[in-house]
Amino acid sequence: MLDIQNLHVAVDGKEILKGLSLSIRAGEVHAIMGPNGSGKSTLSYTLAGRAGYDITEGSIRYKGEDLAALPTEERAARGIFLALQYPVEIPGVTTMTFLKTALNAQRRARGESEFDAVSVLRLVREKAAALKVPEEMLKRALNVGFSGGEKKRLEVLQMALFEPSLAILDETDSGLDIDALKTVAEGVNALRGPERAMLVITHYQRLLNYIVPDRVHVLAKGKIVREGGKELAHELEAKGYEAIVKDAA
Amino acid sequence: MNARPTPAEILRSNGLPHRRMEDWKYTDVRSVADADSFQVGAHASATISFSNAIEAAGLEGETIPNWASSAIASLAPSSAMDAAARSYVDFSEVFRVPAGKRIDVPLRIEYSGRGHGAAAIFVEANASAEIEVVYSATVKGEINTSLLVFIGEDAHASLTVAAPYARELVLVNTISVAQDRNSQFQAQVVNGGARLSRMEMNVILNGEGAEADLSGVSVLGDEAHADITTRITHASPHTTSRQLFKKVAGGKSRAIYQGKISVKEGAIGSDSRQTAKALLLSDRAEADLKPELEILADDVKCAHGAAVGDLDQESLFYLRSRGIAEDEARSLLIHAFLQEVVDGIDDEKMRASALEFIDKGMAWAMIEAS
Numbered sequence: 320m321l322d323i324q325n326l327h328v329a330v331d332g333k334e335i336l337k338g339l340s341l342s343i344r345a346g347e348v349h350a351i352m353g354p355n356g357s358g359k360s361t362l363s364y365t366l367a368g369r370a371g372y373d374i375t376e377g378s379i380r381y382k383g384e385d386l387a388a389l390p391t392e393e394r395a396a397r398g399i400f401l402a403l404q405y406p407v408e409i410p411g412v413t414t415m416t417f418l419k420t421a422l423n424a425q426r427r428a429r430g431e432s433e434f435d436a437v438s439v440l441r442l443v444r445e446k447a448a449a450l451k452v453p454e455e456m457l458k459r460a461l462n463v464g465f466s467g468g469e470k471k472r473l474e475v476l477q478m479a480l481f482e483p484s485l486a487i488l489d490e491t492d493s494g495l496d497i498d499a500l501k502t503v504a505e506g507v508n509a510l511r512g513p514e515r516a517m518l519v520i521t522h523y524q525r526l527l528n529y530i531v532p533d534r535v536h537v538l539a540k541g542k543i544v545r546e547g548g549k550e551l552a553h554e555l556e557a558k559g560y561e562a563i564v565k566d567a568a
Numbered sequence: 569m570n571a572r573p574t575p576a577e578i579l580r581s582n583g584l585p586h587r588r589m590e591d592w593k594y595t596d597v598r599s600v601a602d603a604d605s606f607q608v609g610a611h612a613s614a615t616i617s618f619s620n621a622i623e624a625a626g627l628e629g630e631t632i633p634n635w636a637s638s639a640i641a642s643l644a645p646s647s648a649m650d651a652a653a654r655s656y657v658d659f660s661e662v663f664r665v666p667a668g669k670r671i672d673v674p675l676r677i678e679y680s681g682r683g684h685g686a687a688a689i690f691v692e693a694n695a696s697a698e699i700e701v702v703y704s705a706t707v708k709g710e711i712n713t714s715l716l717v718f719i720g721e722d723a724h725a726s727l728t729v730a731a732p733y734a735r736e737l738v739l740v741n742t743i744s745v746a747q748d749r750n751s752q753f754q755a756q757v758v759n760g761g762a763r764l765s766r767m768e769m770n771v772i773l774n775g776e777g778a779e780a781d782l783s784g785v786s787v788l789g790d791e792a793h794a795d796i797t798t799r800i801t802h803a804s805p806h807t808t809s810r811q812l813f814k815k816v817a818g819g820k821s822r823a824i825y826q827g828k829i830s831v832k833e834g835a836i837g838s839d840s841r842q843t844a845k846a847l848l849l850s851d852r853a854e855a856d857l858k859p860e861l862e863i864l865a866d867d868v869k870c871a872h873g874a875a876v877g878d879l880d881q882e883s884l885f886y887l888r889s890r891g892i893a894e895d896e897a898r899s900l901l902i903h904a905f906l907q908e909v910v911d912g913i914d915d916e917k918m919r920a921s922a923l924e925f926i927d928k929g930m931a932w933a934m935i936e937a938s
Contacts, residue, residue: 417887
C-alpha cells in the first residue's frame with residue numbers, strides 16, 4: 320500500500336526528515352511514536368501533499384504510484400486521508416456543505432457519479448449517529464466553535480464517509496478526554512479492514528490501548544530509530560523516549 | 569433670463585477631483601476625464617427610468633416645490649461631481665412617497681446612458697420604500713450621478729445598488745441621505761468596479777434614534793477600480809450606524825474603502841460600528857482601507873476594524889486534502905469570506921441576486937494577473 324524509502328524532507332530549507340523508510344501493507348495498522356520535533360507532523364503533511372514540504376531525496380510509493388507527482392486533492396481522491404491534529408476552522412462554510420462538496424469532488428475525480436443532496440444527507444446522518452456527532456453540529460460553520468473532541472469526531476466522521484485506503488491519524492488523541500478518546504477510537508476501529516491501511520501518529524501510548532497497532536515505529540530526529548510490535552509502545556511508556564532513542568543510537 | 573450653470577461649467581470652475589485632494593487620494597477623476605467628458609450632445613443626461621410604481625408617488629406640477637428645493641439645498645454637495653450632477657435635478661426627477669404609504673414594488677433607477685443624472689426621493693413620515701439603482705455592464709464612457717434620499721420620522725427606506733464590472737466606464741455616484749427621528753435606512757451595494765468607480769454614501773442622522781445600516785460586496789478582477797467612500801454623521805443623540813464592507817480583489821484590481829464617522833457634539837448615546845475587510849487574490853491586486861473617526865460627544869460607542877489579507881493557506885490545504893480541487897477550494901473560501909455580508913441581507917430575492925452577482929464577479933476575480 321505505502322512504501323517510503325530513504326525519505327528526506329525539508330521545510331523552509333531546513334531538513335526535518337532525514338532518511339525515513341517505512342512500509343505498510345493493506346489491512347495493517349502502524350503506529351509512529353516520537354518526541355516533539357521528531358518529524359511526525361512533517362511526515363503526515365508530506366504524505367498529504369502540503370505545499371512547502373519539499374522532498375529532497377528518497378521516494379514515496381502509494382499503490383505502486385509515485386506519490387510526489389500527485390497534487391493534494393488527487394491523493395485524497397485516490398484514497399489518502401489525513402486526520403489533522405488541528406482541524407481548521409472555516410467560518411462561512413457549513414459542515415454539511417463541506418462534506419457534500421468534498422465527497423462529490425472525490426467521486427467526480429474517480430469518474431463516479433455524484434450524490435444528490437438527499438443521498439449525502441442520508442449517508443452523513445447514518446455515519447454521524449454512529450460517532451455520536453449531533454445533527455446540529457453539521458449545520459454549523461466548519462469546526463467553528465467546536466470543542467477539541469467535536470473536531471476530532473468530525474475528522475473521524477469524514478474518514479468514515481470517504482472510506483480511504485490509507486488513513487493517517489495525526490495526534491488524533493491530543494486534547495481529548497477519556498470518553499471522547501474512546502468514541503474516536505471506536506470509530507477508527509470500526510473502519511479497520513483488510514483493504515485499509517492506517518498510520519497512527521501519536522506522542523503517547525494511551526491511544527494505542529484503544530487502537531492496537533500491528534507495528535510500532537519510533538521516530539527521532541527525522542529517522543525511524545526502532546521498530547517492533549505493540550509491546551514497544553508499552554516499553555516507551557515505561558522507559559521514556561530518551562532511553563529508547565539513546566539505546567538505538 | 570440667466571441660464572443656470574451647466575454641469576460642464578460647474579466642473580470647469582471647480583475643477584475635477586484629483587489625487588492630491590485628501591478624499592480623492594485613490595480616485596483621480598482628473599486623470600481619466602475632463603469637464604466635457606460627461607456630456608453627450610446638447611443634452612447631457614443619464615437615462616433614469618422609474619419603471620414601476622412611482623407614478624403614484626411622483627410630484628405634481630412642473631417645478632420643484634419650495635419645500636423640496638430647500639431640503640435639497642440643505643444637503644451641501646460633497647464634491648464638484650456631486651454639484652455638477654445635481655444641477656440637473658428638475659421636477660421630473662423628484663419623487664415623493666407620501667406619509668404613511670408603503671410601496672412594496674421597488675423604485676427602480678436604471679442608468680444605461682452616459683452623462684450626468686440626478687434624482688431626489690422623499691420618503692415621508694411613516695412611509696416605506698425600496699429603491700434599486702442599477703448600472704448596466706455594457707455602459708461605456710462617463711457617468712456621474714447623484715441620488716438624494718430624505719427619510720421622514722419613523723419612515724423606512726432601503727437602497728440596493730448593483731454595478732457589474734464595466735471595463736470602459738468612469739462612474740461617479742454620490743448618494744446623500746438625511747434621516748429624521750427614528751427613521752431607518754439600509755443600503756446594500758454589490759459592485760465589480762470599472763475603469764474608475766467611486767461610490768459615495770453620505771448619511772446624516774439628523775433625528776434622535778435614527779438608524780443606518782450600510783453593507784457592500786466588491787468583487788474585482790482584471791484592472792477594475794472600485795472606491796466606496798462613506799461619511800456617516802451622527803448629529804443627534806442615540807443614533808446608530810452599522811457598516812460592513814467586504815472586498816475581493818484579483819487580477820490587477822484595486823479596492824478602496826474610506827469610511828468616516830463623525831459624532832457631533834451632543835450626539836450622546838450614539839452607537840457606531842464599522843468593519844471593512846479585503847481579500848487579495850493576486851500579488852498585483854491592491855486594497856486600501858481607511859477608517860476615520862471624529863468623536864465630539866461623550867458616552868458614545870464606536871467600534872471599527874479594517875483588515876487586508878490573503879486566502880488562508882491552512883484552510884486551502886485542509887479543503888484540498890479532502891479532495892476539493894484548488895480552484896473550487898479557493899472559490900469556496902471566497903464565498904465564505906463574503907457570506908457574512910450576504911447573511912445580513914434580509915430580503916430573500918436580494919440575497920439570491922447578491923449571490924448570483926458574486927458568482928459572476930468571481931470568474932473575473934480568480935483569473936490570475938498576467
